[in-house]
Amino acid sequence: MATMTSDLNGSPIFIDATKLRSALPYKSLINHLQTSLSTATSVIQSPIRHSHQTSSSSSNLLLMPAWSISSTALPYIGVKLVTTHPDNSALNLPGVHASYVLFNSVTGQTLASMDGTELTVRRTACVSALASHYLSNINSKYLLLIGAGSLSPHLIRAHLVTRPSIDHVMIWNRTVRKSNNIVEEFRKESGMEGIQFDVCEDLERAVGIADVVSCATNSETPLVLGKWLKEGAHLDLVGSFKPSMRECDDEAVKRGRVFVDNDAAMVEAGELVGAFERGVMKKDEIQGDLVQLIKGDKIGRKNEKEITLFVSVGSAVVDLLSAQLAYETVTLKT
Structure with a gap:
């Protein structure tokens, strides 16, 4: 499993949807999950996600944290914040919006924020496809x-x-x-x-x-x-x-x-x-x-x-692994 490559003294980066599409092609993400999930589950802790009803019975706020207890294999803490508004279809807007924040688990520094919506749809699709493989x-x-x-x-x-x-x-x-x-x-x-x-x-x-x-x-x-x-x-x-x-x-x-x-x-x-x-x-x-x-x-x-x-x-575990691949791919290219 790759380790963090960026300068610890650098500023946090923002990985938008376009960069995520480039960093997380489906085949690469499926392969990453297939090779890393079985070992990562032993070092990643993730409490059951918080789900809170917000402005209406169909709207929700979800909070999904995860962190690694191994600073050598996977030195990250990640949190995804998600809003679900099914009625957005009437406005021609997606029903799910999300942001993801990645931290250094050794120092607590913010490493990156990402378009959590793009991260979510890609990791969700790749989990389904990986299951289909079996x-x-x-x-x-x-x-x-x-x-x-x-x-x-x-x-x-x-x-x-x-x-x-x-x-x-x-x-x-x-x-x-x-x-x-x-x-x-x-x-x-x-x-x-x-x-x-x-x-x-x-x-x-x-x-x-x-x-x-x-x-x-x-x-x-x-x-x-x-x-x-x-x-x-x-x-x-x-x-x-x-x-x-x-x-x-x-x-x-x-x-x-x-x-x-x-x-x-x-x-x-x-x-x-x-x-x-x-x-x-x-x-x-x-x-x-x-x-x-x-x-x-x-x-x-x-x-x-x-x-x-x-x-x-x-799961927040899959989010963290997907964010890891995105972050390390982007920073290796810069």
Whole structure:
């Protein structure tokens, strides 16, 4: 793992969204998480994130701190501050905004502040794609993206890194215009010429043919029904971060072998919290987490026919590792 490279007497730097895109290409970040997560979890401490309701029932302030207890391997403290305002869609604004601050854990000095929104969408997409590496079928062809918010394009690009066999991407959103916008964006994007992009209006049919279904919504009612999932499907849920949210029904949870990004998913993600409360499954029936998959302590996909399900709520550990890669990449270039 790289160490800090900047001058301790230097001024803090600001890493904007443009610099983050350059410093955190999806493949590099996926590889960094795959190689560093298993060892970093033993040296990084991160309390459960603070979540505070703010101006309305749907608006929240999230605080996500993390710090390393090893000043040699990972000399950083990081804090992400996030606001979630789902009603921003009516204003044509993203529903999530964030800032990230990185400190030197030895001296406490501020090293950098970053565009936390860009950091979040990239790390979230890369965590989902990394999980797909272990859980989806290696010959997956059809990707269905449910939701057309700011995270959706990142999920598509990241999933294409770990499953380059995908040649057909479908996008569903309650507002069809937003799906159209993403489809048009990708049809013009360099490097996407061999992939077919379509707007999906029949969600049941699309779920039924998709090899990978990735959901990134704020829905509080199930969008994916378990009976729609085909044999061998992988269901990726990243939108839920509180118990009232729910992107799939109990049948999907029952049909799939369920994995999580970390233990917080079992107390935050509505799909799981509700399933536990209704007796659909028990906590000890969760198959494992992302670190266990990376280390090989848990087996991911066992055969081509089983259904897998990955629930991700995010973690300050992944934020810190992503910020580390961004900071060290930027400072090495300057």
